Amino acid sequence: MKPGPRRTRRTGGGSVLRVLRGSGRTFDVRAVGVCVVMLAALPLVAQPGGDAASGRRLVESSQCLDCHRIGETGSRLGPDLSDIGSRRSTDVLRRAIVAPDDDVVPEHRFVRLVTKDGTVVAGRLLNQDAFSIQLINAGEQLKSYLKSNLREHTILEKGLMPSFESKLTAQQVADIVSYLATLKGAEK
Numbered sequence: 001m002k003p004g005p006r007r008t009r010r011t012g013g014g015s016v017l018r019v020l021r022g023s024g025r026t027f028d029v030r031a032v033g034v035c036v037v038m039l040a041a042l043p044l045v046a047q048p049g050g051d052a053a054s055g056r057r058l059v060e061s062s063q064c065l066d067c068h069r070i071g072e073t074g075s076r077l078g079p080d081l082s083d084i085g086s087r088r089s090t091d092v093l094r095r096a097i098v099a100p101d102d103d104v105v106p107e108h109r110f111v112r113l114v115t116k117d118g119t120v121v122a123g124r125l126l127n128q129d130a131f132s133i134q135l136i137n138a139g140e141q142l143k144s145y146l147k148s149n150l151r152e153h154t155i156l157e158k159g160l161m162p163s164f165e166s167k168l169t170a171q172q173v174a175d176i177v178s179y180l181a182t183l184k185g186a187e188k
């Protein structure tokens, strides 16, 4: 099966999205299978002229590294992006940047708490049980709090990842996606 490249890409990409949308939040095995097959067949679909070098500069100049780590630089607050290119398809990368709250995975949940003396603390939830709650704060420190010492604590359903949809042009997003797609964790 070797039809013209343009047509294949457009048709394939649309079908992938339809399958994802149509199946809602819980993807069934067949839908995922179809997506995987299609994505594998469409290596270029989500890179409309993205320029990885420009993407790298954008990542370094936008606040991405305030929250993300790439290689030896950046913060551990958000997920490490050093090998994101081998873990996520370009479609998923694009959505993570423009519509980040669509699918926040549980390990990225954030917590906001207020201690009895009124200090507000926010960070990524690591663990909690009946008595205590553990998080990693923006300074990358692991913190544990006894719930009995807290005035309140809230698990935030939305992630901390801000949407860059209005802050970046489509071209800039494409550049960043191209750059992230090159991050395979091998380059140290």
Ligand code: HEC
Pocket (backbone or CB within 6 Å): 059, 062, 063, 064, 065, 066, 067, 068, 077, 078, 079, 084, 088, 093, 096, 097, 100, 101, 103, 104, 105, 108, 158, 159, 160, 161, 162, 164, 176, 180
């Ligand atoms: C305020 C902190 C913050 C900033 C700034 C930020 N992110 Fe994120 N990002 C997160 C968090 C937290 C997540 C985890 C998912 C969520 O919360 O939605 C995330 C998720 C992601 C993901 C998905 C990771 C995965 O494992 O699927 C990508 C890709 C990403 N961010 C890229 C970027 C890029 C590119 C920028 C800069 C343009 C950026 N982020 C800026 C906090 C941030």
